[in-house]
Amino acid sequence: MSAFQHLPSLWQSSALLAAGAGMTIAVSLAGNALGLLIAVPVCLLRLARGRGARAAGSAYVSFFRGVPLLVQLLVVYYFLPALGLDLPPFVAAAIGLAVCTAAYQAENLRGGFLIIPAGQIDAARAFGYNGLQRQRYILIPQALRAAAPTVINEMILILKASSLVSVVGVADLMRVSQNIVARELDPIRWYTAAALIYLVINLVLALLGRAAERRLNAGYARGTL
Amino acid sequence: MSFDPSLLASYAPQLREGLELTVVIWLLGSALAVALGFMLGLASYAGVAALAWPVRIYVEFFRGTPLLAQLFIAYYGGPSIGITLDAFTVGVAGLGLYGAAYFAEIFRAGFASIPEGQLEAARSFGIPRMARIRRVILPQMLVLVVPSSTNLLIILLKDTAILSIVTVPELTFQVTGMTLETFSYVEPFAALAAFYWALTELVAFLGRRAELRLGGYLRP
Numbered sequence: 001m002s003a004f005q006h007l008p009s010l011w012q013s014s015a016l017l018a019a020g021a022g023m024t025i026a027v028s029l030a031g032n033a034l035g036l037l038i039a040v041p042v043c044l045l046r047l048a049r050g051r052g053a054r055a056a057g058s059a060y061v062s063f064f065r066g067v068p069l070l071v072q073l074l075v076v077y078y079f080l081p082a083l084g085l086d087l088p089p090f091v092a093a094a095i096g097l098a099v100c101t102a103a104y105q106a107e108n109l110r111g112g113f114l115i116i117p118a119g120q121i122d123a124a125r126a127f128g129y130n131g132l133q134r135q136r137y138i139l140i141p142q143a144l145r146a147a148a149p150t151v152i153n154e155m156i157l158i159l160k161a162s163s164l165v166s167v168v169g170v171a172d173l174m175r176v177s178q179n180i181v182a183r184e185l186d187p188i189r190w191y192t193a194a195a196l197i198y199l200v201i202n203l204v205l206a207l208l209g210r211a212a213e214r215r216l217n218a219g220y221a222r223g224t225l
Numbered sequence: 226m227s228f229d230p231s232l233l234a235s236y237a238p239q240l241r242e243g244l245e246l247t248v249v250i251w252l253l254g255s256a257l258a259v260a261l262g263f264m265l266g267l268a269s270y271a272g273v274a275a276l277a278w279p280v281r282i283y284v285e286f287f288r289g290t291p292l293l294a295q296l297f298i299a300y301y302g303g304p305s306i307g308i309t310l311d312a313f314t315v316g317v318a319g320l321g322l323y324g325a326a327y328f329a330e331i332f333r334a335g336f337a338s339i340p341e342g343q344l345e346a347a348r349s350f351g352i353p354r355m356a357r358i359r360r361v362i363l364p365q366m367l368v369l370v371v372p373s374s375t376n377l378l379i380i381l382l383k384d385t386a387i388l389s390i391v392t393v394p395e396l397t398f399q400v401t402g403m404t405l406e407t408f409s410y411v412e413p414f415a416a417l418a419a420f421y422w423a424l425t426e427l428v429a430f431l432g433r434r435a436e437l438r439l440g441g442y443l444r445p
Contacts, residue, residue, distance in 0.1 A: 031351050065379060086237075104376045113370040114440060115365065116337055149334035150373040152378075153288070153327050157380065160291050195294055203290035217337075224344065225271050225354060 013180045013190070021197050027090060027170060028162040029049030031097025032155045038098060039105035040140075046110055057106070064103035070164050072096050077168035093165035101158045108154060112147030113139060145216040153207035156202050163198075173197060236403050243399030244420060250316050250395060251382050257321025258381065259374075262328020267358075270336035280329070287326035293321055293387050300391045304344030316388040316395075331373045339380050343397045358407045375432030386421075396420060404408065423428045 045057030063130045064072065071094035080087060087095070116139060124134045144151075166175035177194040254375065265283065268276040287295065305386045310318070339362050347357045389398035400417045404410050 032387065062426070062429065065376070066422050067427070068383070076412075104380075107376050108371040111369040112338075112435075114372070114443070115369045142233070146334060146338040147368055147373075149330040149337075150376075153330050153373075154376070156288055157327075161289075193288060198291070199286075200287045203285055206285055220341070222272075222341065225358065 009184070013184060017173070017182060017190070017193060017197070020171060020173040020194075021201070023171055023176075024173040024198075025201060026098065026161070027093050027172060028089075028155075030131040031162065032101060032158055034094060034098035035101035036151070037107055037160070038102035038107055042102055042106035043113065044135075045108040046106060047113055061083050061103045061106060064100050064106075067214070069096070069100045069161055072100050073164060073168050086214055089103055089165075092168050093162075093170045096168070097158055097162060100161075102158075103155060104154045105151060108147050108150040109143055111150065112143030112145070113145055115143050141216070145213075145220075148209065148213045148216055152206065154210075155209070156205055159202060159205060160198065177224040193219035195199065228415075229412055232407060233243065233416050236399075236413075238400045239295040239403065240396070240420075243394065243396035247382075247397075247420075248424070249311070249384050250388065250393065251385050253317045254320030254385075255324060255378055255381055257317065258324025258328050258377075260327035261321065263332050265325060265329035266269070266336060267333025269333050283346065284326045284329050287323050288330075292319065292323045292384055293390065296387065296391050297322060312388075312391055314395045315391055316385070316393040318339070320381055320385065320388070323384075324377065324420055327377050327380075328374070331370055331377065332366075334373075336362065337370050337372040337440070348421060364439070368436075368443065371432060371436050371439060375429060375435075378428050378432075382424055382428060383421060403444075 011131040042057055042060050045053045046061065048054055048057070073093065076087070076099075077089070077092040108216050120138060121134060124138045129138065141191070162172060163174035165172050166178075171179075173194055177190045184190065260313055265280050269280045269284075296315060296319045299310065299319055300312070303310055303315075343361060344357065347361045352361070386397040388395055389401060392398070397417065400413045403413045407413075
């Protein structure tokens with residue numbers, strides 16, 4: 001707060017709000033990126049042939065989709081230090097968001113994998129593609145393309161859910177606006193401002209999602225009904 | 226901190242009422258979300274110019290703002306423009322309109338996953354449009370749609386807890402009332418978590434069953 005102390009009150013609060021928005025963007029970006037990285041192996045486990053691998057993937061999804069995000073954040077922040085792993089609030093928040101969203105993203109991606117015809121995998125095998133090459137060149141690009149809109153859906157959900165990270169001590173947009181309201185006593189103005197900022201961030205995310213879809217769709221004819 | 230199950234037994238009628246209302250609101254809201262979401266997804270895929278922008282604005286508004294804010298606008302803001310709705314209606318409509326924005330994107334993804342060649346082939350065989358959608362597109366797109374829809378149905382189920390804030394007497398509302406009357410928190414909240422967990426596992430189980438049925442044609 002001290003950095004903005006020379007400013008008049010309204011400007012000071014606006015600057016704080018902007019800093020909170022920056023923190024919300026940073027923590028949800030980190031959580032979403034890390035979450036997607038975790039989601040790919042979880043999804044592959046769910047699709048694996050081995051019974052043990054499938055059970056492990058199912059257990060992950062069932063746990064992280066079933067336990068509320070708030071509880072997961074509190075566990076990461078308060079429980080891991082008890083095991084000797086002391087995490088700064090930002091890292092704890094990003095990990096908490098990531099492990100939760102990974103369960104949902106794994107399911108979204110799995111839908112994308114399911115629609116790939118089995119014949120393509122046989123063909124790739126016949127051409128001598130090994131398992132890793134099949135994933136890299138045949139399966140993952142198509143699965144990502146098909147699942148892109150649902151992946152963006154979940155990213156927007158996590159951006160909104162990131163309003164919970166203040167419980168582990170991250171000064172995100174929601175916490176900052178609560179602090180400002182506590183001082184300025186004008187809840188309608190400041191919460192409306194916060195809501196609009198969330199909306200704008202989500203709009204930008206949705207636009208980026210559409211741009212990514214256009215890239216992934218390059219080379220595909222658009223179907224007409 | 227002792228665990229006293231008899232406390233739950235004495236509140237059994239309220240818990241049952243809350244659980245029933247949670248399930249009813251979730252079912253009605255989800256049905257609205259799926260139906261409206263399907264139409265929105267179809268409209269945004271069909272490429273009708275007049276519909277493109279309204280659908281896009283709908284999706285971005287309902288997806289981009291928190292459900293709680295939407296409920297507040299409908300429940301507390303509605304009367305000032307002459308629309309007075311009871312809490313149950315606000316709950317069902319709020320959940321449905323919110324979920325529809327996400328379902329619209331899920332269904333759009335489903336439509337877009339059908340290869341253009343198949344639609345061309347269906348057209349050249351003279352299959353009418355409704356039959357193309359029902360017999361060619363739907364059976365294939367549902368394979369992509371089901372896992373994401375299960376996700377979203379679980380999210381909507383957990384989001385019904387938010388309705389307690391606009392005085393819908395569902396499960397979370399009943400349990401909160403119980404904590405205020407008894408000053409015990411462990412039993413009520415443990416029961417609350419257990420109920421939601423059981424319901425989400427049930428939804429996940431039904432989702433898996435649906436997947437096996439719909440994806441049967443993909444397995445040789």
